[in-house]
């Protein structure tokens with residue numbers, strides 16, 4: 732009924748688990764979703780930190796971080812993810828301030844001049860029982876012992892203890908991907924929450940990677956089943972509040988079959 736995807740990324744795995752119908756709209760039908768202020772701000776700050784790491788270690792200074800934010804803002808001002816936000820002058824000024832503030836918070840957590848990175852915005856791809864795993868790692872470092880550290884910048888809030896386990900699932904996916912590509916399990920996956928200048932470090936283990944493998948394959952089987960039967964069940968949660976497909980969701984009186992015709996591409 733629907734073509735089965737041949738690859739999965741951490742965000743797609745979580746998207747299917749969160750709501751199979753929203754997954755169908757975004758990942759199978761590939762219907763566009765309008766940008767939001769938090770997603771565009773997050774992408775822009777990631778870009779600024781990427782640009783900072785284009786400098787040699789000794790030049791990763793606070794001034795160069797400011798220049799990297801300037802460059803990222805210049806790039807984004809003509810990008811649809813920014814222009815479609817429809818900012819007025821005050822909104823645009825606040826957006827700039829928020830981006831700069833988030834970027835500066837990064838420097839409260841580490842000195843980028845002391846980092847030995849293997850790469851930034853690294854695109855990794857590996858086979859898992861015939862399924863392609865794909866993901867982009869914000870940064871991969873090598874520490875003084877030669878161990879790999881996966882670094883993931885987060886521009887949203889750090890999860891409370893109740894949600895921490897759930898929000899770290901994607902992290903183990905990155906560790907699995909890294910182990911498959913580099914033949915070396917990362918010693919740590921470090922999540923850097925820029926807003927609160929807070930870090931969470933996760934140590935991948937044999938058990939956590941086995942669990943991630945089983946979970947990913949189980950999700951893929953469920954995706955295959957849904958594509959074959961056409962049954963992508965909606966799953967209501969707090970995420971419905973920000974779901975851009977709500978108008979076409981049966982849980983809210985909508986008709987999913989009309990989404991492809993009514994959402995402008």
Ligand code: SF4
Nearest residue numbers: 750965966971974980
């Ligand atoms: S509104 Fe909620 S249940 Fe409906 S598609 Fe979106 S996330 Fe799923």
